[in-house]
Amino acid sequence: MNEFDKMRAGHSYDPKAPEVLAVSQQARELMAQLNHNPHADGGMLCRALFDQFGEASYVTPPFYCEFGKTVSIGQSTFLNMGVTMLDNAEIHIGNNVLIGPNAQLYTPSHPLDYRQRRNWVTICKPIIIEDDVWIGGQAVICQGVTIGARSVVAANATVTKDVPPDTLVAGSPAKIIRHLTENESREDIKRDD
Template sequence: MDQKERMLAELPYIASDEVLSRERLECKRRIYELNQVHPDQYNRIPGLLKELFGKSGEAVFVEPPFHCDYGYNIEVGDDFFANYNCTVLDVAKVTIGKNVMLGPNVSFYTAGHPLHQESRNSGYEYGISITVGDNVWIGGSVVIIAGVSIGNNVVIGGGSVVTRDIPDGVVAAGNPCRVIREITEEDRKYYFKKRVFDVEI
C-alpha cells in the first residue's frame, strides 16, 4: 500500500511522499487561480470549484480566499456557500450536504498528528473524515475537528470548536461545542432572536 492509499484509508502516512507532494502542488496552482479571480469575473468561480472538488452540486460558490490540501477529497451538495477564508485540510474526505452555509473563517481539520512526541516526530500523520448534513449553517470562525459528524438542520454558533458529533435539528455552540437546544417550529417566525419576520417566507 503506497502513502496515498494509506492516507485515503485513514491510516498513518508520510505527507512528504513524492506523489502527495506533487498533488498538493497541483492543488495550490488551482487555488491560486481561484483566489486571483477578478471580481468582475466571479461567474468563473463555480466552474473552478467543479474542477477542484471531488464532487460539486449546483449553485456552489466560495468567496475567495479559499484554501485546501488536495481538493479531490471535498464533496459538496447543491446550494453551498462558503464565506471568506474557508480552510479545508482535506487529507481525508470532507462531505457536505445540500443547503449549507459557512460564515467567514470556517475551518475543517481532518488532519492530525500522534499525541506522543516520539510517534509524532516519526513523520507519520493521519486524516479522519468529517461529515456535514443538509440545511446546516455554520457561523464564523468555527473549527471542525477530525472525525466529527454534524447532522441535518443544525446551526453551529460562531467561534465554536466542534470536537464531537452533533445530532440533527439543534443549535450548538461553545468550546468545546455542545448542544444548546432543539430547533422547533416556533423558531420559524423569527429571523433573529425574538425579531419577527415582516415578510412572507
C-alpha cells in the same frame, strides 16, 4: 492502493509520495487562480479542485485547502470568505449548507506522544456535514465529526464531537444549547444565542 488513497481512507501514508505531492500541487495552482483572479470562472475552478461540486454552489475567495480532491460539496451550498480545510481525509458537505467566514475544518491530528510528533505522525479522520447545516463564522470542526442535518453551529464554536440533527451547539468545546424545531424562525434563534 497508492499513498494518496491510503491518506484519503485514513490509513498511514507517505506524505512525500509523488501522487500525494501531485494532488497538493494541483490544488495550490487552482486555489491561486480562484483566490487571485476575480474574473476567473469560480464554478469551473471548483469543479476542477474538488472531487464533487454541486450545482448552484459558491465558494467566496479566499479559500484554502491542502488537496481539494478529498472534498465533496453538494448543491446550493455557500462557503464564505476565508474558509480553510485541512482535507487529508474526506470532507463531505451536503446540500444547502452555509459556512461562515473563516470557518476551519480539520481532518488531521497528531499523537499526544511528542516522540511520535517528531516523526510528523498524522492521524486523519473524515468530516461529514449533512444537508441544511449552518456553520457560523470562525467555527472549528475537528476530525471525525459529523454535523447532523439542519443543525446550527454558533460562531467561534469548536466542535469536537458529533452533533445530532436539528441541534444548536455553541462554545469551546461545543455543547448542545437546545434542539431545534420544525419551521424555527430567525428571531427564535437570535434569542438563544
